[in-house]
Amino acid sequence: MEGPSADFRRLHPFTFVHFVFLAIVGFVFAGVSSPEAGANVQRNSLIFAIMYATLTGPYAIAKYIMFRYHVTRDEIIIYYGVFKRVRRNIPSERIHTVSIERNLLARVLGTAAVKIETAGTGDAEGNLSYIGIREAERIKSLLRTAAQAAETTESATSPSFFMPIGRVLLSSVYQFSLGLTALLIGIFFQLESFGIVQSRAVIIWLIEQEFFRGTIADFWPLLAVLSLLIVLILGWALGFIQNLIRFYNFQIELGDTKIRRRFGLITLREGAIPYKRVQSFLLRSNPLMRLQDWYRLEIQTLGLQSGERGFQSGMPFAKLSEITGFAPRIRPFTIPDTYSRVSRLTIRRRSLRYSILILFSATAASLFWWPPAIWGLALLPAGWGFAWLQYRYHRWAYHAGNLLIRRRVISQQFWIVPVERFQAFEITATFFQRQLGLCTLIVDTAGAGNLRYPKIVDLRRDEADRLMAELYDAFQTEAI
Amino acid sequence: MRILDPAIKKVWTIKGAIAWIFLLPVTATVDVILLFSDNDTFLPGLWTGLLLMICFVWLLTIPRLRYRYWRYELREEDLYAVRGIWNRVQTTVPLRRIQHLDVAQDLIEENYNIARLVVHTAGTRSTDVVVPGIPYEEAVHLRDTVREFITNYMD
Numbered sequence: 001m002e003g004p005s006a007d008f009r010r011l012h013p014f015t016f017v018h019f020v021f022l023a024i025v026g027f028v029f030a031g032v033s034s035p036e037a038g039a040n041v042q043r044n045s046l047i048f049a050i051m052y053a054t055l056t057g058p059y060a061i062a063k064y065i066m067f068r069y070h071v072t073r074d075e076i077i078i079y080y081g082v083f084k085r086v087r088r089n090i091p092s093e094r095i096h097t098v099s100i101e102r103n104l105l106a107r108v109l110g111t112a113a114v115k116i117e118t119a120g121t122g123d124a125e126g127n128l129s130y131i132g133i134r135e136a137e138r139i140k141s142l143l144r145t146a147a148q149a150a151e152t153t154e155s156a157t158s159p160s161f162f163m164p165i166g167r168v169l170l171s172s173v174y175q176f177s178l179g180l181t182a183l184l185i186g187i188f189f190q191l192e193s194f195g196i197v198q199s200r201a202v203i204i205w206l207i208e209q210e211f212f213r214g215t216i217a218d219f220w221p222l223l224a225v226l227s228l229l230i231v232l233i234l235g236w237a238l239g240f241i242q243n244l245i246r247f248y249n250f251q252i253e254l255g256d257t258k259i260r261r262r263f264g265l266i267t268l269r270e271g272a273i274p275y276k277r278v279q280s281f282l283l284r285s286n287p288l289m290r291l292q293d294w295y296r297l298e299i300q301t302l303g304l305q306s307g308e309r310g311f312q313s314g315m316p317f318a319k320l321s322e323i324t325g326f327a328p329r330i331r332p333f334t335i336p337d338t339y340s341r342v343s344r345l346t347i348r349r350r351s352l353r354y355s356i357l358i359l360f361s362a363t364a365a366s367l368f369w370w371p372p373a374i375w376g377l378a379l380l381p382a383g384w385g386f387a388w389l390q391y392r393y394h395r396w397a398y399h400a401g402n403l404l405i406r407r408r409v410i411s412q413q414f415w416i417v418p419v420e421r422f423q424a425f426e427i428t429a430t431f432f433q434r435q436l437g438l439c440t441l442i443v444d445t446a447g448a449g450n451l452r453y454p455k456i457v458d459l460r461r462d463e464a465d466r467l468m469a470e471l472y473d474a475f476q477t478e479a480i
Numbered sequence: 481m482r483i484l485d486p487a488i489k490k491v492w493t494i495k496g497a498i499a500w501i502f503l504l505p506v507t508a509t510v511d512v513i514l515l516f517s518d519n520d521t522f523l524p525g526l527w528t529g530l531l532l533m534i535c536f537v538w539l540l541t542i543p544r545l546r547y548r549y550w551r552y553e554l555r556e557e558d559l560y561a562v563r564g565i566w567n568r569v570q571t572t573v574p575l576r577r578i579q580h581l582d583v584a585q586d587l588i589e590e591n592y593n594i595a596r597l598v599v600h601t602a603g604t605r606s607t608d609v610v611v612p613g614i615p616y617e618e619a620v621h622l623r624d625t626v627r628e629f630i631t632n633y634m635d
Contacts, residue, residue, distance in 0.1 A: 302602070310604075423603030425572040434568065444603035453604060468572075475574065476557070 008068035008079065014109045015130045019060045021105060023053060069128060071139050076116060078126055090116060090126055098140045099271030102133070107268070112136040115271075116143070144272075161315055161326055163250040171247065171296075171317030174289050175239030181231060184238065247316045254329055259299070261312070273312060277301045278331055279421045279445045280454070282311065283323065283414035290412065297323050299330070302447045310447030333402045333416050339395035345436045346394070346458035347387045352432070354383030396456050398470060401478060403443060405454050415454040419471060420478040421445050427464055439464050443471070481551040481562070487592035488550075488613025492543035494588050500535040507531045552611050554622055557629075559599060561611055573609050575629045577601045583619045595619040599626075 059082065068079045076095075078088045097117040106112055112133045116126035128139070163171070191197045207219055248265035258272040282298040289295065297315040314330075315323055324335055362376035386409065394407045398419075405415040422443050429439040441464045442455040459467070507527040515524050545565045552561040559573045582598040589595060595616045599609040614622065 422574075423577050423601045424574070424609070427570040428564075429568045431566050444601070446602035446604065448604045450604060472572065472574075 008070045008077075009131075009135075011064060011067055011069075011128065012109075012111050012131045012135075014111050015064060016060070017109055018105060018111075018130055023056060023060075069126075071142055073142060076126055076139075076143065078128075088126065092143055095143055097272050097274075098143045099269065100136050100140060101267060101269055103267040106130055114139055160254045160329070161252045161318070161322070163247060163316060165248075167317055168244060168247050168250065171294070172240040172243040174286065174294070174317075175243040176235045177239035177242050178235060180238040180242060181235040184234065185231070243316075247313070250313070250316055252314065259314075259330060263313075273299065273301055275330060279310075279447050280418065281314070281327055281331070281333070281416040282452070283320075283416070285412045285414070286410060287412075293319050293321075295320055295323055295414075297327055300445065300447050310449065311452070327416075331418055332400075333404075333418070334400050336397045336399040336404065339397045339404070339406065342391065342394050342396070342456060342458045343436075343438055343460045343463075344391065345438055347384075347391050349432055349436055349438065349458060350387035350390055351384045354387060355380055358383055394457065398467065398474075401474065403454065403471065405456055407455075407457070413452070417443060417445060417454050419474045422471070422475050425468055425472060427468060429461070433458065437461050441468060481553050481560075484547055484550050484552075484613030485592075485594045485615050486547070487594050489543045489547050491588050491592055491594065491613070492546060493539050496539050496543065497535070500531070500538070503531055504528065547613075550613070554625065559609065559611075559626070561609060571609055573599055573601060575626055576633050577603070578626060578630060581623050581626055583616075583623050585616065597622055 062082045063080075066080060066082055066085070070077045073092065075089050075091045078086075078090075080086055080088070095116055097115075099115045099117070101113045101115065102111075109130075110133055111130035113127065113129035114131060114136050116128075128136075131139075188197065188199075192199060203223070207215065245265045247263055250263035251261070253260045255272075258274050259278075260270075260272045262268070262270045279300045279302065282300060284296045284298060285294065294317055295315075296313070296317060298311040299314040300311055302310065315326065318326075328334070358376060358379050362373055365373035365376060389409045390407075393409050393412065396403070396405045398404075401419050403415070403417045403419060405413075405417075407413055423446055424444040426442040426444065427439050428442065433439055437460060438458045439461050440455055440457045441459055442453065444453070448454070456464075456467075507530075510527050511525050514522055514527075542565070546563070549565060549568065550561075550563045552559070554560075557575055559575065559578075560571070561573075562568070562570045579600045579602055581600070583595050584598050585595040593616050594613050597611040597614055597619050599611075601609070
């Protein structure tokens with residue numbers, strides 16, 4: 001294979017600083033073991049950590065030396081690989097997205113990661129991590145200009161939606177992060193096992209004071225309620241911080257062929273989504289947000305960034321009127337005046353499901369905790385109420401070439417799916433649904449997740465067949 | 481609507497039996513441990529016997545039921561498939577949405593001269609629609625028919 005010529009450049013030397021930082025993190029994880037562990041475990045951990053540094057260090061140096069790139073208006077060529085040499089040519093006209101990402105360390109060092117994405121893959125096909133920020137801007141400008149020349153001439157874009165700091169802060173108030181809370185609690189218990197924090201000792205000391213005069217066993221209901229409160233407050237605080245960091249300075253601009261976005265406090269994300277990759281819209285909300293008419297608009301794409309699983313933030317926090325004024329410029333849609341409901345039998349089916357679940361849990365609990373477990377049966381009316389709410393919130397409409405579906409009570413979803421974007425049609429019916437003459441209509445689109453996709457649950461069978469025929473006819477005439 | 485080749489019942493039975501066999505060492509180990517311990521609660525060989533019984537019932541019923549409810553049809557502009565014992569699924573894949581097609585066959589299927597038609601779309605749920613138990617020649621014919629449709633459509 002022909003090697004790189006003198007025109008080819010190397011990555012920024014500070015790439016090593018990123019590597020050393022990651023290596024230190026890995027070293028700490030591999031080398032540090034609990035003080036309670038035996039001497040053998042500690043020795044083995046240290047040997048593992050030294051082996052990790054010895055093997056990955058030279059490999060990182062070789063990887064850096066072997067990596068070269070060259071950018072022209074026509075293409076970007078990358079040479080890489082230590083054991084297997086690869087030359088990758090990415091023609092400019094195939095490039096859909098050139099994004100620049102800068103995490104905190106990159107911003108301190110004046111570096112950036114450039115990710116080049118093409119159609120047909122969810123992952124970046126070219127990844128220059130890390131190069132100088134000026135070089136990153138040069139590459140982005142060069143490739144963007146070339147890609148635009150290959151398509152139509154892009155007119156000057158104008159800001160279409162911007163989130164001022166006040167709105168970012170307000171949107172953060174509505175957030176809750178369960179994942180981060182679990183992670184932090186995990187770290188906390190790890191620190192407890194190292195003896196760095198000693199919460200258990202503090203709690204025991206507090207309880208033994210004159211005011212309480214007892215043991216943990218005497219105060220466990222109080223401690224359980226307190227723990228739950230702490231978890232809730234922590235989850236809210238972490239959700240607030242995470243949202244603030246993620247959507248700080250969020251702005252989105254609509255060009256002739258692409259949507260450009262720029263946002264982030266610690267990691268600055270910049271990128272573009274071509275209109276032709278937009279599959280559907282998802283408006284998300286929750287009862288609190290909906291009280292004030294706040295929604296989050298997500299744009300489902302063919303999966304530009306694997307981290308976002310095909311859903312890109314379009315408007316992280318906006319009024320419904322703002323969204324209906326903005327999003328139709330990406331793909332046209334209008335909100336209908338009336339919606340259809342699913343069958344009322346859904347209340348019966350869902351109530352039965354919750355009743356079985358509650359009865360089963362109460363019976364299992366009563367084996368260990370009799371008679372208080374019997375109070376679990378008091379949840380039965382709550383289950384029926386929730387089933388009724390699910391029926392109330394679940395609505396759908398086929399309107400002006402779009403299928404609109406509103407569903408879920410707590411984490412509310414409002415789907416707007418253009419009929420020409422359908423990939424496949426599915427009608428499913430479980431055993432219980434079949435007994436009630438019900439079924440679920442699912443439309444498959446590219447880029448939706450396996451857990452989040454548009455569906456109408458508990459339609460009457462004849463109605464589902466009629467709707468599917470109508471959608472399929474529309475698809476036949478509109479889809480390309 | 482087309483039904484599958486009846487040979488698929490044997491294929492599913494053999495594949496099911498292979499899958500169940502992997503559980504045998506687990507129950508056999510439990511039974512051997514119990515045999516040499518001071519156990520008087522469980523009968524010797526109870527767990528292995530129970531596993532064999534469930535396996536027998538499963539192999540006798542599930543492949544037949546799956547076969548009974550599987551139907552497919554290549555229509556003018558789409559592929560239509562109905563299947564499922566407990567959860568009945570009815571899928572319509574417009575031919576114009578098919579990205580690529582495979583005719584797949586493993587050793588057991590080859591022995592019975594049947595194949596699977598695997599249809600790939602860009603969708604998420606129905607990325608791969610697999611129609612099993614089609615006679616090999618018919619699967620190849622179906623693939624060529626769909627390919628021709630796509631080629632004409634692209635032109």
